Amino acid sequence: xxxxxxxxxxxxxxxxxxxxxxxxxxxxxxxxxxxxxxxxxxxxxxxxxxxxxxxxxxxxxxxxxxxxxxxxxxxxxxxxxxxxxxxxxxxxxxxxxxxxxxxxxxxxxxxxxxxxxxxxxxxxxxxxxxxxxxxxxxxxxxxxxxxxxxxxxxxxxxxxxxxxxxxxxxxxxxxxxxxxxxxxxxxxxxxxxxxxxxxxxxxxxxxxxxxxxxxxxxxxxxxxxxxxxxxxxxxxxxxxxxxxxxxxxxxxxxxxxxxxxxxxxxxxxxxxxxxxxxxxxxxxxxxxxxxxxxxxxxxxxxxxxxxxxxxxxxxxxxxxxxxxxxxxxxxxxxxxxxxxxxxxxxxxxxxxxxxxxxxxxxxxxxxxxxxxxxxxxxxxxxxxxxxxxxxxxxxxxxxxxxxxxxxxxxxxxxxxxxxxxxxxxxxxxxxxxxxxxxxxxxxxxxxxxxxxxxxxxxxxxxxxxxxxxxxxxxxxxxxxxxxxxxxxxxxxxxxxxxxxxxxxxxxxxxxxxxxxxxxxxxxxxxxxxxxxxxxxxxxxxxxxxxxxxxxxxxxxxxxxxxxxxxxxxxxxxxxxxxxxxxxxxxxxxxxxxxxxxxxxxxxxxxxxxxxxxxxxxxxxxxxxxxxxxxxxxxxxxxxxxxxxxxxxxxxxxxxxxxxxxxxxxxxxxxxxxxxxxxxxxx
Amino acid sequence: xxxxxxxxxxxxxxxxxxxxxxxxxxxxxxxxxxxxxxxxxxxxxxxxxxxxxxxxxxxxxxxxxxxxxxxxxxxxxxxxxxxxxxxxxxxxxxxxxxxxxxxxxxxxxxxxxxxxxxxxxxxxxxxxxxxxxxxxxxxxxxxxxxxxxxxxxxxxxxxxxxxxxxxxxxxxxxxxxxxxxxxxxxxxxxxxxxxxxxxxxxxxxxxxxxxxxxxxxx
Numbered sequence: 001x002x003x004x005x006x007x008x009x010x011x012x013x014x015x016x017x018x019x020x021x022x023x024x025x026x027x028x029x030x031x032x033x034x035x036x037x038x039x040x041x042x043x044x045x046x047x048x049x050x051x052x053x054x055x056x057x058x059x060x061x062x063x064x065x066x067x068x069x070x071x072x073x074x075x076x077x078x079x080x081x082x083x084x085x086x087x088x089x090x091x092x093x094x095x096x097x098x099x100x101x102x103x104x105x106x107x108x109x110x111x112x113x114x115x116x117x118x119x120x121x122x123x124x125x126x127x128x129x130x131x132x133x134x135x136x137x138x139x140x141x142x143x144x145x146x147x148x149x150x151x152x153x154x155x156x157x158x159x160x161x162x163x164x165x166x167x168x169x170x171x172x173x174x175x176x177x178x179x180x181x182x183x184x185x186x187x188x189x190x191x192x193x194x195x196x197x198x199x200x201x202x203x204x205x206x207x208x209x210x211x212x213x214x215x216x217x218x219x220x221x222x223x224x225x226x227x228x229x230x231x232x233x234x235x236x237x238x239x240x241x242x243x244x245x246x247x248x249x250x251x252x253x254x255x256x257x258x259x260x261x262x263x264x265x266x267x268x269x270x271x272x273x274x275x276x277x278x279x280x281x282x283x284x285x286x287x288x289x290x291x292x293x294x295x296x297x298x299x300x301x302x303x304x305x306x307x308x309x310x311x312x313x314x315x316x317x318x319x320x321x322x323x324x325x326x327x328x329x330x331x332x333x334x335x336x337x338x339x340x341x342x343x344x345x346x347x348x349x350x351x352x353x354x355x356x357x358x359x360x361x362x363x364x365x366x367x368x369x370x371x372x373x374x375x376x377x378x379x380x381x382x383x384x385x386x387x388x389x390x391x392x393x394x395x396x397x398x399x400x401x402x403x404x405x406x407x408x409x410x411x412x413x414x415x416x417x418x419x420x421x422x423x424x425x426x427x428x429x430x431x432x433x434x435x436x437x438x439x440x441x442x443x444x445x446x447x448x449x450x451x452x453x454x455x456x457x458x459x460x461x462x463x464x465x466x467x468x469x470x471x472x473x474x475x476x477x478x479x480x481x482x483x484x485x486x487x488x489x490x491x492x493x494x495x496x497x498x499x500x501x502x503x504x505x506x507x508x509x510x511x512x513x514x515x516x517x518x519x520x521x522x523x524x525x526x527x528x529x530x531x532x533x534x535x536x537x538x539x540x541x542x543x544x545x546x547x548x549x550x551x552x553x554x555x556x557x558x559x560x561x562x563x564x565x566x567x568x569x570x571x572x573x574x575x576x577x578x579x580x581x582x583x584x585x586x587x588x589x590x591x592x593x594x595x596x597x598x599x600x601x602x603x604x605x606x607x608x609x610x611x612x613x614x615x616x617x618x619x620x621x622x623x624x625x626x627x628x629x630x631x632x633x634x635x636x637x638x639x640x641x642x643x644x645x646x647x648x649x650x651x652x653x654x655x656x657x658x659x660x661x662x663x664x665x666x667x668x669x670x671x672x673x674x675x676x677x678x679x680x681x682x
Numbered sequence: 683x684x685x686x687x688x689x690x691x692x693x694x695x696x697x698x699x700x701x702x703x704x705x706x707x708x709x710x711x712x713x714x715x716x717x718x719x720x721x722x723x724x725x726x727x728x729x730x731x732x733x734x735x736x737x738x739x740x741x742x743x744x745x746x747x748x749x750x751x752x753x754x755x756x757x758x759x760x761x762x763x764x765x766x767x768x769x770x771x772x773x774x775x776x777x778x779x780x781x782x783x784x785x786x787x788x789x790x791x792x793x794x795x796x797x798x799x800x801x802x803x804x805x806x807x808x809x810x811x812x813x814x815x816x817x818x819x820x821x822x823x824x825x826x827x828x829x830x831x832x833x834x835x836x837x838x839x840x841x842x843x844x845x846x847x848x849x850x851x852x853x854x855x856x857x858x859x860x861x862x863x864x865x866x867x868x869x870x871x872x873x874x875x876x877x878x879x880x881x882x883x884x885x886x887x888x889x890x891x892x893x894x895x896x897x898x899x900x
Contacts (some may be wrong), residue, residue: 659896660836662776665827672823678797 007064009052010082013094014132016045020125028118031181031216035108038121042128044100049132050094052086057502066136075199076145081138084509085270089135089255089262090344092353095488096254097128103361103481104247106474110587120245127153127251127342134259140189140199147185147259150610151178152258158240159250168238177236181226182213188219188267205271213272217279220267222287228260228316230290232462232633238297241309242373249305253312254357258349261319269327270510283431284324290317291443293633299450300593300629302375307454308356311444314443315352317338319345321436322414324498325421328429330427330511337420339511341502344413351398351406351492358395358485362388365478366458369471375589378458379383386445387479389459394486396455398493400448404545405493409500411541412442446596453592462583494542590627597629605630683731687852690724691814694848695790698821698841702782702828705774710837717841718752721848732856737751740859747866755796756840756873763877767884776827782828789824790817811852818845832880832890836873843869 001010020041027034063083071077076136082090104124111117130153133146155178164346172483192201194209208216222233229237237257241249264283274280276653294313313508322345329338365388366381367373382389398405401412415437463469473479492499597606606629614621697717698840703736722745775782793816797809819842826838847865850857880890887894 052885211882661892661895661900662827662830669820669823669827672820673792680796680799 004051004055004084005314006056006059006061006087007066007443008029008054009048009055010066010080010090010110010136011063011068012053013045013048015185016041016048017125017129017132017319020045021122021129024118024121024125028116031112031117034111034118034121035105035112037103037252038125039105039108043098044127045125045128046094046097046101049090049233050060050098050225052082053091053094054083054502055085057078057084057091057505058061060505065138075193076141077139078142079138080133080136080142082136083554084506085098085262085265087137088350088506089258090132091502093128093135093255096251096353096357096485099357099481099484100247100250100254100482102484103250103364103478105365106477106481107245107247107368109475112276115160116600120157122249123153123157123160126543128167131255136261138201140192140201143201144182144185144189148182150256150259151175151182154248154252157378158244158252159281160245160248161243164243166239167243170243174236174240177226177233181223181233184219184226184607185263186286188216190221191216191219194626199410201266201271201384205273206446210274216272217268217276218379219281220264220272221279224260224263224267225286226260227263228257228320229313230286230320231288231293231313232637233521234294234313235631238301238306238309238315241312242303242305243287246360246367250306250357250360250364253309253360253462254353256315257312258319258353261345261349263324265510266523269330272329272421273331277328277429280324280327280329280331281325282324283320284432284436287317287320287322287324288439289637290314290320292317292439292446293603295450296596296603297631299446299453299596300604301493302589303373304366304378304458305360305373305456307375307450308359308363311359311450311567312352314358314447315348315356315399315434318411318414319348319352319438320438321345322348322417323432325414325436326418326650327422331415334421334423335511337417339419340413340420342511343507344410346503346506347413347499348410350503351410355395355398355405355489358391358482358489359399361478361482361485362392365392365474365482366471370467372467375454375457378463378468379461379465379583379586380459380463381468381471382459384468385473388474388482391479391482392459393484394489395482396451396490398486400451401444402448403493403548404490405565406489406491406496408493409496410540411440415440448521453589456594457587457589464583464584464588482650495520496546501507535593544554597627603632605632605635636670638649640647684742686727687724687811690720690727691811691848693723694844695721695817696812698818698825699783699786699843701745701780701837701841702786702821702825705779707764707774707831707833708761710834711764714760714837714840715753715757717844718748718757720820721844722748724848725851725900740815741856744859744862745886746861747780749868751870752840755819756870759873759877760833760836763880766881767833767890774831774834776830777828782824785838786821788826789816793817793820798866809853811886812849815845815848815852818848821871823837823853830891830893832883832892832893834877836880839876 004509020038024034026039027037063081066080066082068080106121108297111120130146130150134143134150137143137146152175155171155175158174159167161167162171189199191212192205195212196203196205205213226233226236236530241253246250268279269275291314294310294315294317297679298307298310298314301310322341326338326341326345329335329341363373365385366378369385369388370378372378394405399405401407401410417434418437418440422430432564463471562592573581597604606627608625608627609628611624612620613623697713697720701710701713701717706711711856725741725745725748727739731744732738732741745756777785785814790813794813797813797816809857822838822841822843822845825841826835829835831839843865883892883895
């Protein structure tokens with residue numbers, strides 16, 4: 001018996017997550033022991049999970065089936081299948097969990113003695129386990145159960161710091177939106193059962209007629225998009241992520257919203273099969289709008305966690321663009337481009353979980369050290385928290401898609417897949433592709449600007465408040481967690497073929513042909529350009545990195561040679577003899593985003609108001625300047641909808657609930673009569 | 683044997699029609715007592731039959747409990763409650779009596795229409811006993827809706843219960859003893875609670891007209 005076979009490792013991983021949850025309960029009186037045992041369990045479990053996924057991917061085995069026990073309830077079977085796609089997502093989950101759990105050992109220390117740490121760790125480990133089940137469930141009912149468990153547990157984690165009103169409201173919004181999505185999924189699963197009479201995912205979907213397919217696609221799309229947080233179903237995301245504790249935000253943004261991508265691939269791509277081009281077009285349009293609006297809203301945000309949440313919307317948009325291109329290509333029988341786009345999309349999933357996980361952990365560290373999430377109160381943290389700053393910068397560079405980091409590879413492949421999709425004929429589609437390239441470029445540039453703002457305002461300059469001035473470096477475990485993520489970002493950026501080779505097997509197993517063979521450059525031999533056969537686009541991150549280093553060295557050398565031996569002098573900035581310079585005179589985050597606010601005025605509905613007090617406009621006693629921005633989607637879609645639904649419910653409530661016992665009896669009586677009628681003629 | 687049951691089921695149905703046609707609460711209680719006695723008679727016949735053929739005492743025991751509870755104890759309880767609350771006479775129903783009777787007839791026809799579709803009940807011919815007893819349930823329910831005063835609802839509830847009991851008896855020829863006992867305990871609890879509630883409603887609203895409960899709506 002091979003104890004290191006993928007199925008034993010997966011069982012081991014699941015049991016260890018459960019053991020971690022139980023350990024959290026057992027040691028509830030000893031917060032330190034509780035944190036350490038639970039997180040150590042999660043670390044071990046994630047290592048086992050990653051090992052299981054990698055072993056499955058490398059072994060070339062098609063899939064493993066786990067059936068821990070038989071269920072006697074009809075249609076419900078507790079059975080799991082891990083194929084290449086599940087394994088890939090399990091790998092993302094495990095890598096992220098590993099780092100976040102290491103981080104949590106330090107991070108949750110600030111809950112000790114103040115909150116129920118035991119509950120937190122219990123929810124934490126079971127939440128991860130529920131995601132693992134989502135990725136491995138192989139029938140719709142079990143998937144649905146795991147999906148719901150995931151939603152409910154994440155709700156409890158979002159409202160963990162529930163004494164704050166805004167957290168409770170964020171949690172409420174989240175649970176309402178996520179159940180809206182779940183409702184659509186439920187309808188889709190019912191349709192699935194209606195047409196095929198089975199919930200088994202490996203069953204064939206041949207007998208579903210065209211209308212049924214289209215309906216199911218729409219329901220799946222709405223259901224999963226709500227979880228993905230793509231625009232216009234995103235409204236829960238910018239509230240829920242900031243409300244959750246730092247490590248939970250990292251998990252939610254890093255992997256939970258990716259369950260939507262998994263769901264779309266599993267249920268639409270693999271189960272329904274892609275035959276209709278408009279499916280891809282719809283996904284593409286959703287992706288484009290999310291990419292642009294997500295980053296625009298991120299750019300004007302001053303709350304650092306909210307900024308990251310909007311940035312997650314943008315990145316889900318990029319992933320959806322890749323998916324849309326892939327769906328379109330497969331519907332048009334263009335398998336090579338489809339596989340390339342799918343590779344790009346899945347790679348970006350992996351990358352996003354690494355750098356967004358790292359960023360959320362970094363922001364969690366900032367919050368841990370300064371107790372504020374408001375960018376305008378930070379500043380100068382690079383001097384006080386140098387290690388955090390370096391890792392944060394690494395992740396920020398990665399998300400801005402700059403070269404030696406992994407974010408670049410994913411976006412580059414997405415661009416390449418779009419370029420490869422453009423072919424002669426079908427002008428409308430070509431225009432859509434070109435627009436999506438433009439959208440991708442725009443959102444990429446804005447994302448870079450956005451993270452310049454985040455890093456520049458928070459870490460550079462002078463502290464804008466006492467919180468930032470007296471910040472201390474966070475514990476080692478926290479830095480270790482975000483450090484591993486930043487290191488992986490750099491590693492996979494320099495050697496992109498490591499994830500691409502794993503991914504190639506996934507793509508090969510779900511589409512029939514992998515693409516890495518055609519992406520030239522052998523395993524680990526990343527200095528060899530990453531080249532797409534068929535056209536001449538190639539890139540070599542390692543070479544670019546080396547040349548950047550060389551250029552920097554050259555620039556320094558030139559400076560030395562030309563500038564001679566000029567001495568460095570450290571002195572305060574000249575203040576024109578006017579008075580001392582204060583941190584308030586620094587460039588602020590609001591000011592940084594001002595130009596963009598003017599350019600994209602229509603999306604922000606921004607308005608400003610200057611109030612002067614005093615007799616003369618040139619010598620005011622005091623000035624007050626306020627800027628307000630509004631979310632267009634909330635103002636024009638959600639709030640009118642909410643008002644209408646509330647008014648309608650009130651009216652109907654008065655009509656149905658008359659207060660008369662006789663009316664209520666009549667309802668029951670009529671129901672009985674209708675049932676009797678149904679018994680006869682139904 | 684079957685002809686007795688046919689006759690009894692028709693009589694039970696008739697008693698529920700009589701109930702609907704009454705105007706005074708005292709007459710409701712009287713009719714309910716008669717109906718319960720008829721049910722006890724049915725159970726008694728069935729009980730002797732099963733004692734003779736299988737030697738089991740179960741149904742006879744159930745018959746004794748029916749006599750104790752439904753013929754003696756509950757009507758007395760209702761009388762007592764009535765004595766506590768009723769001190770003025772007012773119109774107790776929404777629709778007039780002939781219209782109520784016609785609706786009840788329609789209910790019986792509807793039940794015939796619906797129940798005749800159940801094939802396992804009517805192998806070769808329609809099981810009229812079940813149709814009749816099922817109609818009793820619906821008429822009891824309809825009685826609850828048509829009466830304004832809370833005592834009417836109590837009696838309607840009891841008639842529904844009677845109907846369910848007879849339907850079960852006619853369709854299975856004797857339910858398991860433990861199920862019957864369970865039902866009786868449920869019923870006695872419900873009636874005790876309702877009796878208390880009626881007194882409370884009377885104290886609060888100075889009437890047992892439950893239409894006044896509308897005022898409680900928030």
